[in-house]
Amino acid sequence: MKVLVIGGGGRESAITYKLHLSKNVSEIYTDSENPYIRRKAEKIDYEDLDDLVMKAHEIGVDITVVGPENPLAEGIVDKFREKKLRIFGADKNSAKLESSKIFAREFIARNELPNHKFEIADTLEQARKKIEKFELPVVIKYGGLAFGKGVYVCFDRKDIEKAFKDIFETKKFGESTEGVVIEEYLEGFEVSLMHFYDGNVLAQMPLSHDYKKALDGDKGPNTGGMGAFSPVRLSNSDIEDLKSLSKKLGKALNRETLNYAGVLYAGLMLTKSGPKILEFNVRFGDPETECILLKLKTDFYEILENCIRGRMDPTSIVWDDRPSMCLVIASKGYPKKYEKGIELENLRELEEKYSDLNIFYSGIMETDSTFVNTGGRVLAVSGIRENKEELIQRIYSFAEELKFRIKYYRKDIGKTEKF
Numbered sequence: 001m002k003v004l005v006i007g008g009g010g011r012e013s014a015i016t017y018k019l020h021l022s023k024n025v026s027e028i029y030t031d032s033e034n035p036y037i038r039r040k041a042e043k044i045d046y047e048d049l050d051d052l053v054m055k056a057h058e059i060g061v062d063i064t065v066v067g068p069e070n071p072l073a074e075g076i077v078d079k080f081r082e083k084k085l086r087i088f089g090a091d092k093n094s095a096k097l098e099s100s101k102i103f104a105r106e107f108i109a110r111n112e113l114p115n116h117k118f119e120i121a122d123t124l125e126q127a128r129k130k131i132e133k134f135e136l137p138v139v140i141k142y143g144g145l146a147f148g149k150g151v152y153v154c155f156d157r158k159d160i161e162k163a164f165k166d167i168f169e170t171k172k173f174g175e176s177t178e179g180v181v182i183e184e185y186l187e188g189f190e191v192s193l194m195h196f197y198d199g200n201v202l203a204q205m206p207l208s209h210d211y212k213k214a215l216d217g218d219k220g221p222n223t224g225g226m227g228a229f230s231p232v233r234l235s236n237s238d239i240e241d242l243k244s245l246s247k248k249l250g251k252a253l254n255r256e257t258l259n260y261a262g263v264l265y266a267g268l269m270l271t272k273s274g275p276k277i278l279e280f281n282v283r284f285g286d287p288e289t290e291c292i293l294l295k296l297k298t299d300f301y302e303i304l305e306n307c308i309r310g311r312m313d314p315t316s317i318v319w320d321d322r323p324s325m326c327l328v329i330a331s332k333g334y335p336k337k338y339e340k341g342i343e344l345e346n347l348r349e350l351e352e353k354y355s356d357l358n359i360f361y362s363g364i365m366e367t368d369s370t371f372v373n374t375g376g377r378v379l380a381v382s383g384i385r386e387n388k389e390e391l392i393q394r395i396y397s398f399a400e401e402l403k404f405r406i407k408y409y410r411k412d413i414g415k416t417e418k419f
């Protein structure tokens, strides 16, 4: 079978890796220049989305898998479907669960899913009035897509003013009048619960913990994710709560006819009064995917195929119980300003030395003789192993040995526990 992977980061490197292992997959195609992906996939050159659809048609691609949120929000799935091409990803309407924080909160409220106090405001004037209903700390979220960067956890008036200024005055996230969601601040342990979805049934993937803040001890600004670890140690009541949540989610999706073949990701806060939904994504998380897909024992292609056919059987999906982890190596300064074009001097040698790990590439480009960084997140160093301590040590040993002048990574991935 021929598979096209859309997107060129660490997540798509992991997706490509798993597809490459599948006995069902003969050829993989990519729309990206990512050197890791290019080793396993052929690049399709195209001008715009219509051209890409045409090329996929000409090649006879059997299935397309979409990694990032932007193409989903822009309707790539609808375009492929119009041409009768089979695709794993949310259609434009369902993608609102991720692309509109307002749609997501209203969906949660309408369907009586675990909720917390929130208000929606369209204008600065409304937002100022509504925020008075909340105690500090309070959370302000830009209503549209902002790649995890439109969320402000505000501890005082100064933080609130900064959020309002960015969103309504300097319009940091765009001119559109997406408005804001104001939310009660939740305390607890944050987890990522991803599901495969066949348009009818949800199948839970193993739970993981994503380290979203830039600095150790969950300090500093929010990032796209600095690392991930699975499993998350849970109590029996947590497990029951999560099962029941997935069931309710499935019913809510069906009730609202949000039916697609793809992933539903719920970002949850496990609080003392049970799990609460922070956000939805309609795609694989990054870096969770680099960590979670290593646990998948069932043929990945078969799952995608069954989701697209609407006949996935959750009980047939088998997962490895061993701990898995992903450590993101970033460019110093990320998620703010950082240098680009800096060499990763010994990457090739280290890949050989650490062949027991999966060194997925995020923001990297290959030049004639070496690799240089092109993005904030550079490598997603991932692995799976029986012994948790050995796994952590092995991954950190790679990170220490890497010669990259502006190297930055968190030192506490895999070392924190719930509560």
Ligand code: AMP
Residues within 6 Å of the ligand: 139, 141, 148, 151, 153, 183, 184, 185, 186, 187, 190, 212, 222, 267, 278, 279
């Ligand atoms: P979101 O994109 O909505 O998941 O928000 C980004 C991050 O902000 C989350 O991963 C949390 O760490 C934090 N966050 C969002 N909403 C809340 C909330 N209501 N209470 C506490 N932290 C939150």
Ligand code: GLY
Residues within 6 Å of the ligand: 148, 210, 224, 225, 281, 284, 285, 286, 287, 288
């Ligand atoms: N790691 C969080 C996300 O993919 O949105």
